[in-house]
Amino acid sequence: MRASKILAAAGVGEFVLWPERDRFWVSQRMASITGIQEGEWDFCSGQALLEHIDAADQLQARQVLDVERRGDGRQEALVRFSRPDNRASIWLSLSSILDSSAVDAPLLIGAVREAEPAIAELDHRVKNAFAAIQSLASQSARSALSLDSFVNGFASRIQSLGINYSLLMASGWRGVSLERVVAAALQNLPDGRAHWSGPDVILDPRAVQALGAALHELGSNALTHGALSGPAGNVIVTWRPRVEGGVEMTWTETGGPQVSLPTRLGFGRTILERVTGKEVGGAVQIAYEPDGLRASIIIGPAAYSSEAPPTRARSDQLIPNAPPRGSSGASAEADIRGVRVLIVEDALLLALELDAGLTEAGAVVVGSAADLPDAMRLLELPCDIVVLDADLAGVSAEPVARRLIAMGRPFIFATGYGDLGGAPQGFDVPCVQKPYNVRQISAALATALRAPSR
Numbered sequence: 001m002r003a004s005k006i007l008a009a010a011g012v013g014e015f016v017l018w019p020e021r022d023r024f025w026v027s028q029r030m031a032s033i034t035g036i037q038e039g040e041w042d043f044c045s046g047q048a049l050l051e052h053i054d055a056a057d058q059l060q061a062r063q064v065l066d067v068e069r070r071g072d073g074r075q076e077a078l079v080r081f082s083r084p085d086n087r088a089s090i091w092l093s094l095s096s097i098l099d100s101s102a103v104d105a106p107l108l109i110g111a112v113r114e115a116e117p118a119i120a121e122l123d124h125r126v127k128n129a130f131a132a133i134q135s136l137a138s139q140s141a142r143s144a145l146s147l148d149s150f151v152n153g154f155a156s157r158i159q160s161l162g163i164n165y166s167l168l169m170a171s172g173w174r175g176v177s178l179e180r181v182v183a184a185a186l187q188n189l190p191d192g193r194a195h196w197s198g199p200d201v202i203l204d205p206r207a208v209q210a211l212g213a214a215l216h217e218l219g220s221n222a223l224t225h226g227a228l229s230g231p232a233g234n235v236i237v238t239w240r241p242r243v244e245g246g247v248e249m250t251w252t253e254t255g256g257p258q259v260s261l262p263t264r265l266g267f268g269r270t271i272l273e274r275v276t277g278k279e280v281g282g283a284v285q286i287a288y289e290p291d292g293l294r295a296s297i298i299i300g301p302a303a304y305s306s307e308a309p310p311t312r313a314r315s316d317q318l319i320p321n322a323p324p325r326g327s328s329g330a331s332a333e334a335d336i337r338g339v340r341v342l343i344v345e346d347a348l349l350l351a352l353e354l355d356a357g358l359t360e361a362g363a364v365v366v367g368s369a370a371d372l373p374d375a376m377r378l379l380e381l382p383c384d385i386v387v388l389d390a391d392l393a394g395v396s397a398e399p400v401a402r403r404l405i406a407m408g409r410p411f412i413f414a415t416g417y418g419d420l421g422g423a424p425q426g427f428d429v430p431c432v433q434k435p436y437n438v439r440q441i442s443a444a445l446a447t448a449l450r451a452p453s454r
Contacts, residue, residue: 175305
């Protein structure tokens with residue numbers, strides 16, 4: 001059969017799909033990989049395969065199997081598959097080629113192979129991340145009133161996405177404490193004006209990302225239009241167990257300008273009202289009270305993680321959001337005009353963006369290094385402070401940090417590693433987690449410059 005001729009390889013199983021007849025053929029090799037019986041069978045409009053594929057991956061699988069809606073050329077997807085013979089869960093690489101030269105009607109020639117779980121999971125997460133970024137860009141563009149508002153809104157949402165991913169990576173992608181999600185989402189609100197408290201709950205990855213995004217939107221709205229847009233307002237976030245199971249989180253704003261019902265449906269409100277409730281297995285209600293916005297987020301028990309054990313219990317007292325030791329809050333008086341800054345960052349595009357942003361803020365960028373030798377050499381330049389990436393092309397930046405301490409020169413860390421809990425290698429300096437914005441870097445620089453000399 002032509003499928004065998006084109007796709008035969010070790011560990012690869014073949015299938016052929018005749019859409020017009022709603023039939024498909026399973027090779028012996030595909031049968032051994034998937035547990036589906038060898039032979040020709042009813043395709044049942046795709047359900048013969050889709051019923052064994054994880055619900056989260058079925059859209060990708062349909063694109064591989066759908067003749068009418070697919071694009072030209074080879075289509076591929078990585079999917080989680082439950083074998084019908086023994087219920088074993090495996091990762092499958094599913095691919096197909098459209099053959100339009102068939103005499104009667106187009107047919108699909110397909111192949112499956114079992115994918116290595118770790119690689120497949122990584123591929124799956126990366127693709128999900130790209131899909132999330134694409135969605136954020138599209139939705140931000142639709143709701144933006146100007147190019148500047150789009151750029152600022154999109155950048156802050158990407159930063160929020162990165163923070164949530166950092167939390168999940170630190171937990172091995174098992175689950176994150178609800179208090180940690182709240183603290184990370186609100187860490188850049190003005191110090192002393194945002195507070196949170198509640199019992200210890202561990203959320204699963206899907207809920208972590210959804211709740212983190214929702215809290216980011218609420219915080220951004222509070223800064224722009226709500227309680228934190230003036231000098232005296234506050235935000236209080238509390239959560240408590242529900243008799244029905246799960247928890248109810250309440251976001252309360254006080255002391256800000258008088259609130260009125262918005263005249264347009266913005267991106268943040270869309271996220272809260274149409275997405276968040278479903279993703280956390282509950283519901284969301286927003287009330288535009290005259291004295292401040294209030295939001296209720298019900299998190300269902302299905303959003304709890306079964307893999308991560310609870311950490312130590314939290315007090316029911318309000319916990320001010322003082323940044324973790326060594327981190328920087330956005331409320332620092334970040335006047336860095338005239339400050340001479342050396343940038344040590346191996347991601348060149350990020351270094352260029354940081355250079356431009358710091359220059360716009362009034363700082364003087366004296367140079368930029370991308371690896372350890374360049375960094376050590378450029379330390380001889382006259383500068384007031386250094387922005388130091390903790391990892392330089394796979395090499396620890398610890399020698400640079402120790403040299404800076406010996407020189408008595410202040411510095412801050414910028415890092416993509418860790419769990420937002422402080423500077424790497426135990427250094428007692430401000431640390432900003434990637435992805436960051438220039439405002440955070442400026443605040444950290446100002447904090448480090450005000451610190452007593454070591």
